Amino acid sequence: MTTSAATTYDLGHARPNGWWAMVLFVAGETTLFLMLFATYFYLRLQSRHWPPPGVDKPAVLVPSLLTAALVATSFAMQRAWRNGRLLNRVAALRWLALAGIVQGGYLIWQVHDFVDACHKEPPSHSAYSSIHLTMLAIDHLHVFLGILLTAWLLMRFATRITPYRLRTLQATAFYWHAVNVITVVVLLVDLSPHVG
């Protein structure tokens, strides 16, 4: 299949309503995370020790590497969108699969660490563990939702490309960019006890 500009779907210059709907959804979710960050720092300012005595500061290396891997999937999603728009279905499928594998690996590792953290320091134990685990849980839920979208796209692109599916890919790629930015900020907030 050729991939010249003549063989692209003409989706027009205007963004589809599905993309705008995703923008609205992301705006709502961003508000939720801003409130979580505000709660985190409010509780921190009210506490003499943060984290409380007896609780270890969050690990730096593994969460940072995992987040870096997740952020790299933005590139894969963008490549999938670009190839999809050029009607290069196989290449789009490969980039989507690559992104899906990394995203799945990220979530499995993070959920394992999350369960471990819940056993060590349950949310009911202190204000720190409560907000720390709530923030992580909600972030992981967003990653899980993104993986569901990626999986759905993989199934749809396995057969053929349609303008509707391309718009879904465009909106999903935007969702992943937003989730990755949010995850970076969650990581920075989570690691903030190391800075003072």
Place this chain on the structure above:
Amino acid sequence: MTRFRLELLQWYALLAGPWMWATQHVLEFGLTNSHCSMPVSYWHVPVIWLNVLITTVCGTAVVAAELAAFVVFRATSDTGKYAPGPWGRMKFFAEAALLGNVLFIVIVALDAAGAFYHGCNQA
């Protein structure tokens, strides 16, 4: 009405609700929180009237956003449900704002009630 004015109305209808609620929430939180601190309570700041003022200004702006959404919705009534481009987007956002602003009106009212009935002895 020109398309430019409709565009302005559509963005106002969509963004004014969350923006005004956030403004009201931050101002009233700061006001009630400072009211509970000993140095500020000594000044006898008219907290209730300031709450009424903030709620009236923000609430009116959200109601105006709901009206703006209705105007855009009526003006784009001939546009198809999945129409692309600016007209489709305006209709879509007008529908979203019509629903969203009802929620924001309720949130602004609840926020005002929370600020009005606050107590200074909470944790």
